Structures are given as structure tokens and as C-alpha cells.
Amino acid sequence: xxxxxxxxxxxxxxxxxxxxxxxxxxxxxxxxxxxxxxxxxxxxxxxxxxxxxxxxxxxxxxxxxxxxxxxxxxxxxxxxxxxxxxxxxxxxxxxxxxxxxxxxxxxxxxxxxxxxxxxxxxxxxxxxxxxxxxxxxxxxxxxxxxxxxxxxxxxxxxxxxxxxxxxxxxxxxxxxxxxxxxxxxxxxxxxxxxxxxxxxxxxxxxxxxxxxxxxxxxxxxxxxxxxxxxxxxxxxxxxxxxxxxxxxxxxxxxxxxxxxxxxxxxxxxxxxxxxxxxxxxxxxxxxxxxxxxxxxxxxxxxxxxxxxxxxxxxxxxxxxxxxxxxxxxxxxxxxxxxxxxxxxxxxxxxxxxxxxxxxxxxxxxxxxxxxxxxxxxxxxxxxxxxxxxxxxxxxxxxxxxxxxxxxxxxxxxxxxxxxxxxxxxxxxxxxxxxxxxxxxx
Numbered sequence: 001x002x003x004x005x006x007x008x009x010x011x012x013x014x015x016x017x018x019x020x021x022x023x024x025x026x027x028x029x030x031x032x033x034x035x036x037x038x039x040x041x042x043x044x045x046x047x048x049x050x051x052x053x054x055x056x057x058x059x060x061x062x063x064x065x066x067x068x069x070x071x072x073x074x075x076x077x078x079x080x081x082x083x084x085x086x087x088x089x090x091x092x093x094x095x096x097x098x099x100x101x102x103x104x105x106x107x108x109x110x111x112x113x114x115x116x117x118x119x120x121x122x123x124x125x126x127x128x129x130x131x132x133x134x135x136x137x138x139x140x141x142x143x144x145x146x147x148x149x150x151x152x153x154x155x156x157x158x159x160x161x162x163x164x165x166x167x168x169x170x171x172x173x174x175x176x177x178x179x180x181x182x183x184x185x186x187x188x189x190x191x192x193x194x195x196x197x198x199x200x201x202x203x204x205x206x207x208x209x210x211x212x213x214x215x216x217x218x219x220x221x222x223x224x225x226x227x228x229x230x231x232x233x234x235x236x237x238x239x240x241x242x243x244x245x246x247x248x249x250x251x252x253x254x255x256x257x258x259x260x261x262x263x264x265x266x267x268x269x270x271x272x273x274x275x276x277x278x279x280x281x282x283x284x285x286x287x288x289x290x291x292x293x294x295x296x297x298x299x300x301x302x303x304x305x306x307x308x309x310x311x312x313x314x315x316x317x318x319x320x321x322x323x324x325x326x327x328x329x330x331x332x333x334x335x336x337x338x339x340x341x342x343x344x345x346x347x348x349x350x351x352x353x354x355x356x357x358x359x360x361x362x363x364x365x366x367x368x369x370x371x372x373x374x375x376x377x378x379x380x381x382x383x384x385x386x387x388x389x390x391x392x393x394x395x396x397x398x399x400x401x402x403x404x405x406x407x408x409x410x411x412x413x414x415x416x417x418x419x420x421x422x423x424x425x426x427x428x429x430x431x432x433x434x435x436x437x438x439x440x441x
Contacts, residue, residue: 004029007177010216030173057245060198063101066253066263070238070287071223072246077196079245080189082163082217084203085227090236091202094227094254094261095159096123098200102157103134109158110137111146113165113175127260141175143168143184147191155195160188161202163217178216185217218242230346235267237347239286250287269345270294274373278365281375281402282357283395284349290391290398294344295354297361302338313343314358315350322359322380329384329423334366353389355380356406356426363427371430373403378420385422406430 004013007030009023019026059074068074075081085091092115099108112120117137124132140146143166160166167175168183185201192199201221218224222244229236234257240250254261271294274281278297283290295314302308311319319341327335341358343349356378364371377395378386386408389395396417399405405417406426413419420426 003032005032005173005179006030007173007179010178010182030171030177030179032171032179060105061101062098064098064252064254064261064263066265067098067238070225070240070250070252071243072250075198076222076245077198078193079198079223080192080201080221081199081223081225082201082203082221083225083227084205086205089227089229090254090256090261091227092161093123093127093256094238095161095200095202096120096129097127097260099135099157099159100124100127100129100131102198103131106134106154106156108135109146109150109153109155110135111158111160111166112137112139113141113160113162115161126258141166143187144170147187150191155197158192158197158199159202160199163201163203182216182220185220189220228346228348233345235264235269235345236261237286247287251289267345268292269343269347271344275370277368277370278361280357280361280364280371281373281399282354282377283375283398284351284354285391285395286349286351290394291347291349292398293347293349293354295357295361296342296344297358297365298340299334299362299366300338300340302336307336308338308340310338310340312341313346313348314341314354318352318355319358321382322355323362325380325382325384325423326359326362330363330427332363332366334362337366351389352379353377353395356386356423359423360406360426360430371404374406374430375399375402375404376406376426378406378408378426380423383422384424386420386426 004016006020006023006025006028008025008028009020011020011022017029020028057076059076061068061074083091083095099110102108120137138146163181163184164176166184167180168187171179171183173179188199188201191197223240224242226239226241227236228239234255236254236256238252238254240248242248253264253267255264269291270281274294280295281292282295283292309316309320319339323334323339326332339362356376359380360371360376377389379389381387388408392407392410396405396414406420406429407417409419409421418429420429
């Protein structure tokens with residue numbers, strides 16, 4: 001039985017098509033031949049839920065305690081992990097470091113579709129790896145050949161680097177197409193579950209920030225991890241966005257050094273100098289881990305009819321909302337100015353508790369007044385009020401070295417902590433030169 005799949009969007013049709021009805025692309029139809037199965041019925045096809053047994057939740061260490069914490073104890077046997085990130089971010093390096101840890105337990109298979117064995121050995125030497133003999137390399141790209149060759153081997157871990165370079169001979173399309181990526185992933189998952197072998201799939205990210213090919217395999221794998229960070233600083237963040245064996249939204253922080261990645265248990269995304277206007281500290285949560293970050297803002301006169309809104313590390317729509325609140329309740333004409341907001345260190349934050357720090361950094365830059373090592377935590381509503389945030393005590397403990405901390409109402413008073421109910425109070429409580437600045441009423 002024949003069917004045709006669009007290599008761009010995955011649309012399936014029983015007939016050939018010149019133009020895909022779903023995405024509108026031309027010449028993307030790929031022919032797939034399906035074998036007919038015996039439809040007489042199989043009485044052993046179904047299993048009673050009560051007799052299904054239990055899955056082994058033994059946790060296997062990755063060699064990094066921070067990564068084990070993000071995975072909620074380590075990797076489960078048979079777990080399939082998709083590791084994605086931009087080219088050159090360090091996916092292959094950390095995959096090789098994890099492979100060395102599993103080499104202590106037994107045989108590790110490393111499927112390399114992009115690098116030669118000599119290149120991998122060069123990286124292993126740079127990482128000072130000691131257990132190279134237990135890591136088997138293969139340049140074979142046919143997933144069927146790979147799985148068949150491992151039939152009699154006891155494998156403890158497998159790395160596929162990358163999923164876009166591996167193909168299945170069942171399909172006639174080229175590696176990296178939607179049909180190939182989906183088929184290869186399904187066969188890899190089947191191998192992992194039946195043999196109890198954890199598998200790490202490396203996937204590239206496109207310019208649009210999506211896993212190449214598109215994000216078709218995210219719903220198929222057990223865990224999705226994104227590797228991101230600022231290459232200039234060497235800090236890398238591994239974000240768990242999906243995890244079937246534990247809560248998601250966890251983050252592990254690494255620093256790339258000459259001998260590979262080193263975990264960072266207490267990261268701080270600050271430059272150490274917050275005396276200049278437009279600099280405010282805050283504490284945000286990524287998963288269960290608090291991060292002290294430095295917010296920088298620059299407000300300049302607009303020389304065109306359309307003011308610019310440039311944001312790095314924070315959602316531009318959130319910043320535009322805060323600008324509207326500032327303009328209305330503080331009566332500052334910031335909405336007619338160019339506004340630039342940056343999170344130091346390359347961290348991308350989504351925690352609304354950073355609202356107050358962003359707003360104060362914008363006001364500080366507009367008035368050209370330094371806030372002198374001030375930290376702020378709180379979510380700002382459309383009515384200008386500062387709302388409470390969760391884990392306030394852990395945030396305050398992380399910001400204990402700050403000179404002054406501005407927060408929404410808390411249960412007990414603390415030294416150096418100033419409580420505010422709305423944005424205007426937050427600006428007034430700073431006092432000093434800001435109170436005498438034009439535009440504040």
C-alpha cells in the first residue's frame with residue numbers, strides 16, 4: 001500500500017500531489033510503501049492493565065549532580081532524551097561526557113553521523129576521558145543496520161549524533177526529512193524500550209529556534225532538553241521542557257572550559273557593577289532553582305515615528321506591557337522613547353517576578369538616576385499594583401547581599417527589605433534624587 005508524505009510539514013495523502021494542500025510547498029511529496037498486515041486478529045494483542053507490571057525507575061547518574069537534579073534523580077533505563085541546541089553550543093561535548101560516565105556500567109554506542117572517529121578521539125583527548133575502550137563508535141547511518149548489529153550486545157547507553165543524519169532503508173527519502181526523522185525516532189524508541197537502554201538523540205535547532213525537521217519528535221520522546229547560552233561568557237543552560245519521569249521546567253547550569261563542561265551549582269548572572277543608571281537586580285526561578293540576575297535598560301530619545309523595542313533575554317511583549325503601565329501611572333512619556341532591555345549573562349527569563357526590576361530599570365535609565373545596588377522582586381498588573389510572588393523567602397535569601405530590596409507585601413518585616421503595594425510606591429520608596437526628578441507627580 002502506497003502513501004505520500006510531505007517532507008516539509010508531514011501531510012499524508014493516499015495520492016501523489018504536486019503542491020502540498022497543508023503548507024503550500026511544491027515537490028515535497030515522498031512515496032512511502034506500507035506492508036499489509038494480516039487482519040485476521042490477534043487475541044494476544046491486548047493486555048489487562050492490572051497485569052502490565054511495573055517499569056523500573058532506577059535512576060542512573062549522568063556524572064553531573066546538577067543534571068541529575070534536573071532529571072529528578074538521573075536517567076531512567078529505556079528513557080529517550082532529545083537534546084537540542086544551536087550549532088556549536090556544546091551538544092556533542094556534553095553527550096560525550098555523559099557517555100563516559102555510562103561507560104563505567106558497560107558498553108556505550110556512539111552513532112556519529114557528522115564527525116569522523118579521529119575527530120571524536122581528538123575531543124575525547126581534550127576532555128581527558130579515561131574509559132574510551134567501552135565506547136564503540138560507528139559511522140553507519142542506517143538505523144536498521146545499527147539496531148541489528150546490537151542484537152547480541154549488552155548496551156548501557158546509546159548516543160545518536162545527530163538524528164537528522166540517520167535514516168531508515170524502509171523509506172526512499174533523504175536523511176533529515178520529516179518522514180525519515182519520524183521513522184528513525186520511532187525505531188530508536190522501540191529499541192530503547194524493549195532493551196531498557198537509555199538513548200540520547202541530538203537534534204539541531206533552526207534559525208527560527210525550532211528543532212530542525214520540524215518539532216515532530218518532541219511528543220514522541222520521553223524528555224526534551226534545550227541547550228542554550230551566551231557563547232561569549234561560556235555559561236550554558238540546559239532546560240528540561242518535557243519529562244515523563246518527573247516535573248519539567250528544571251534548569252542545569254554549566255560552564256564550558258578547556259577540558260569540557262563543569263557544572264555551576266550557584267550561578268549568578270550579574271556583572272558586579274550596578275551603580276550606573278538602568279541597572280537593577282532581581283531573583284527569578286527556573287524550575288526549582290533561584291537565579292540572581294541583573295536587568296539592564298536603556299531609554300533614549302526616538303528619532304523616528306516608530307519607537308524601538310529591543311529585548312534580549314525577556315519577552316518583548318511583556319516589556320511593552322510594562323512600558324504602558326509606567327506611562328499611565330507614573331506619567332512618564334516612555335512610550336515615545338526607544339527602549340532596550342537586556343538580561344546579563346544570556347539567561348532567558350519567563351518568571352513574572354522580574355516585572356518590578358524591569359520597570360525600575362527603565363525608569364532609572366529614563367531619569368538617568370542610579371539605584372545603587374537595588375534589587376526588586378514582584379509581578380506588576382495592568383492596574384499598576386505589585387503582586388505577590390511564590391518562594392519569596394528563598395528569593396530574599398538569594399538577594400541578601402544586595403543593598404536594598406523592594407518586594408510586594410510579605411508576612412514579616414526584614415532588615416533592608418522595603419514593602420510596596422504599587423509601582424508608584426516602588427519609585428517613591430527609592431527616594432533621594434528620583435523624588436526631585438521632573439515628571440514624577
